[in-house]
Amino acid sequence: MKAIISIELYKIFRRPRTYIAFGAIAALIMVIQLGLKMDGHSYASFLMKDINDTLTVDGKVLNGYLICYILLQLLLVHVPLLVALIAADMISGEANLGTLRLLFTTPYSRTQLVMGKFIAASIYTIVLLIWLAFLALFVSMWIFGTDDLFLLKSNYVVLIQEKDVLWRYVGAFVFASFALLTVTSLGFLMSSIANNSIGPIVGTMSAIVFFTILSTLNIPLFAAIKPYLFTTHMNNWKEFFDIKVNENNEAIYGTILNVAKIKTSIIVLTLHIILFVTASVIITKRKDILS
Amino acid sequence: MKKIIKYSIAFLLVIICNTVHAQVDPLIEKVSQKLALVNDYVAEGIMKTDVSFIKASLGKVKVYFKKPNLLKVKKEGGISLLPKGGVSVTINSLLNTKQYIALPAGTQEYKGKTLRVIKLVPTDEKLDWVISTLWIDPSDALVYKTFTTTKENGSYEITMEYGEFANLGLPSKIIFAFNTKDYKLPNGITLEFGDEDAAAKQKALKNKKGTIEITYRNYVINKGVPNNMF
Numbered sequence: 001m002k003a004i005i006s007i008e009l010y011k012i013f014r015r016p017r018t019y020i021a022f023g024a025i026a027a028l029i030m031v032i033q034l035g036l037k038m039d040g041h042s043y044a045s046f047l048m049k050d051i052n053d054t055l056t057v058d059g060k061v062l063n064g065y066l067i068c069y070i071l072l073q074l075l076l077v078h079v080p081l082l083v084a085l086i087a088a089d090m091i092s093g094e095a096n097l098g099t100l101r102l103l104f105t106t107p108y109s110r111t112q113l114v115m116g117k118f119i120a121a122s123i124y125t126i127v128l129l130i131w132l133a134f135l136a137l138f139v140s141m142w143i144f145g146t147d148d149l150f151l152l153k154s155n156y157v158v159l160i161q162e163k164d165v166l167w168r169y170v171g172a173f174v175f176a177s178f179a180l181l182t183v184t185s186l187g188f189l190m191s192s193i194a195n196n197s198i199g200p201i202v203g204t205m206s207a208i209v210f211f212t213i214l215s216t217l218n219i220p221l222f223a224a225i226k227p228y229l230f231t232t233h234m235n236n237w238k239e240f241f242d243i244k245v246n247e248n249n250e251a252i253y254g255t256i257l258n259v260a261k262i263k264t265s266i267i268v269l270t271l272h273i274i275l276f277v278t279a280s281v282i283i284t285k286r287k288d289i290l291s
Numbered sequence: 292m293k294k295i296i297k298y299s300i301a302f303l304l305v306i307i308c309n310t311v312h313a314q315v316d317p318l319i320e321k322v323s324q325k326l327a328l329v330n331d332y333v334a335e336g337i338m339k340t341d342v343s344f345i346k347a348s349l350g351k352v353k354v355y356f357k358k359p360n361l362l363k364v365k366k367e368g369g370i371s372l373l374p375k376g377g378v379s380v381t382i383n384s385l386l387n388t389k390q391y392i393a394l395p396a397g398t399q400e401y402k403g404k405t406l407r408v409i410k411l412v413p414t415d416e417k418l419d420w421v422i423s424t425l426w427i428d429p430s431d432a433l434v435y436k437t438f439t440t441t442k443e444n445g446s447y448e449i450t451m452e453y454g455e456f457a458n459l460g461l462p463s464k465i466i467f468a469f470n471t472k473d474y475k476l477p478n479g480i481t482l483e484f485g486d487e488d489a490a491a492k493q494k495a496l497k498n499k500k501g502t503i504e505i506t507y508r509n510y511v512i513n514k515g516v517p518n519n520m521f
Contacts, residue, residue, distance in 0.1 A: 059370030159347035251348040
């Protein structure tokens, strides 16, 4: 299995397409960081218009932790599309090139080959997420410094102490890995069905866009199916940044408001991963190689 | 005609005498004398922010004061939230300026004490506050409550509790209560699309009053505070 994973990783990281995602993430993050560094105070003033009517906020609001949160809000919706570029090409790409037939003649079983490819695609996804975390969190901390995290939500404000923030980001990135691995497994499933690269990539992207729209629309008709859509749960990394309050309305250090929601989301995402990968293995095992 | 002029002058003198009498209310003077013992202080404290739309934990603060009315609350690291303009409207800033007219407004029961109510009206138009009501215990010349209306930042109610430093008129606990405006950011800005729990979470916040509470733990009095602290 190690050999299959090594070979698949070699194939992934040898392709120039792989680095599009790394380059796109770096470019997007740097542009946003530059914009906020140059004119972040105008942005912060705009966000805090309602707060400033009542209160004086003293401290470094626009710090690395807040910048990272803003970046994750913007990017974690789009990174799945970049993941699809690689994951949806893992099997169909081989079929398209005609190398799948050759691959399946090796002593390894189809299940081993499929699992090897999935693990390699998952490693790529995790590396991409680490790259995102490095740029969004650590580079932002370096550029903007650190302070308490002052989060402006739609209906309320959460002020999290500086020393209570970092573990939440660790949790959020671990959660995001489940979300992105779900996309990887979906792309992988699409890839096992098709015999060309474009179809599964576009198909995976379309599915993500379609389900994301369903998840975000507050229409009662879709309310029943929303809890079962993986896109509904992908955004729940934000729950790590909501804090419990006691009867005196004091935020309780080190708490998460809705732990059950995070657990449920991880379970739903994991079930999706298992379902998609199992389906990929079954489809590939039964696949008639015609290319 | 001369009689009318004489009576008018006499009437004006009576009004002026009454006004002067109101300005030098002995209880206010007593409070001022007590506060005058403190030229400056640095106090450590614990600050609690209780605003319905804010979830914040307790924070350590340092409060710097210097005569006549310089006051600064600084959180030890981190972001602090203070009522806009409200913290600076303290008893010291009200009384140390000496630019007010004091008008007695009877007595009121407050936490088992019979307090004298005195209204202050500023004589200097440049001052930020419009009117202030003080609830003072005549037995110890301590102000237990103030209600101040400012020109630009609304009204503030400040209640005080006293402990070790009551002889200097310095409170052990101070609570600023203020009016809060509605807070709402569009989902398009916060990117919280499809978050149906937001309203429920808002309701889950316990207390709807806007208060900032500072419990003082330690005062360092008359040891000097540099001007750059303010």
